[in-house]
Amino acid sequence: MDPFIDISNTTIESERLILRYWQMGDLSDFYEYASVPGVGEMAGWKHHESMEESKKILSLFMEEKDVFAIVSKAEEKVIGSLGLKKSCTEAFPEYQKLKMKEIGYVLSKDYWGRGLMTEAVRRIIRFCFDTEGIEALTVGHFIDNYRSKRVIEKCGFQYVGSGEFYSSQLQKSFPEMRYILLNSPNPM
Ligand SMILES: CC(C)(COP(=O)(O)OP(=O)(O)OC[C@H]1O[C@@H](n2cnc3c(N)ncnc32)[C@H](O)[C@@H]1OP(=O)(O)O)[C@@H](O)C(=O)NCCC(=O)NCCS
Numbered sequence: 001m002d003p004f005i006d007i008s009n010t011t012i013e014s015e016r017l018i019l020r021y022w023q024m025g026d027l028s029d030f031y032e033y034a035s036v037p038g039v040g041e042m043a044g045w046k047h048h049e050s051m052e053e054s055k056k057i058l059s060l061f062m063e064e065k066d067v068f069a070i071v072s073k074a075e076e077k078v079i080g081s082l083g084l085k086k087s088c089t090e091a092f093p094e095y096q097k098l099k100m101k102e103i104g105y106v107l108s109k110d111y112w113g114r115g116l117m118t119e120a121v122r123r124i125i126r127f128c129f130d131t132e133g134i135e136a137l138t139v140g141h142f143i144d145n146y147r148s149k150r151v152i153e154k155c156g157f158q159y160v161g162s163g164e165f166y167s168s169q170l171q172k173s174f175p176e177m178r179y180i181l182l183n184s185p186n187p188m
Pocket of ligand 1: 038039040042043105106107108111112113114115116117118119140141142145146147148150151
């Protein structure tokens with residue numbers, strides 16, 4: 001099951017971060033981190049070549065209402081994104097009946113290695129499980145993305161198997177490791 005979570009009226013706080021709905025005023029912050037080569041590529045999308053490209057994606061975030069902007073409280077700027085998308089049911093066949101969402105995230109390279117994404121993901125887990133009644137969260141990382149692997153492990157996800165992720169933007173298939181986190185230890 002893929003319940004839709006409309007995040008457009010939701011603001012979530014953690015110690016150092018605010019997670020909120022995107023605004024058009026975030027465009028230059030978004031372009032600043034999304035245009036850095038090698039950041040989006042680790043999540044399967046090509047770094048942005050123009051502000052116009054970032055604007056299209058930002059409009060999509062606003063339309064689809066399922067991606068949070070991650071705001072640094074200290075810097076008062078957007079430094080990343082965290083989305084709640086449809087889980088790939090073929091990858092998790094035995095969990096298909098559960099209310100399930102897939103998380104995906106990207107952080108500005110300037111902020112890597114300070115535990116910020118772990119903080120954001122932990123907070124989103126609580127929001128999904130405690131507020132939205134989600135029964136399972138799924139996530140995946142490309143096989144050589146050790147930073148993301150650590151975030152996933154630190155947040156308590158369990159490895160379920162490997163697969164392939166095809167990126168049409170990068171025209172390439174990536175071997176991927178997939179994980180799940182259950183809200184209850186005996187969900188079925
Ligand atoms: C993945 C990403 C979100 C991590 O964010 P972050 O805020 O730097 O993550 P954290 O600081 O919470 O944790 C990073 C962990 O990786 C570890 N790490 C850093 N560099 C590493 C490396 N080269 N090899 C192995 N581990 C590494 C850190 O030590 C830390 O683990 P620790 O707390 O056990 O020491 C960020 O690097 C990013 O946006 N990358 C590009 C996009 C991306 O990969 N998105 C995820 C797609 S699945």
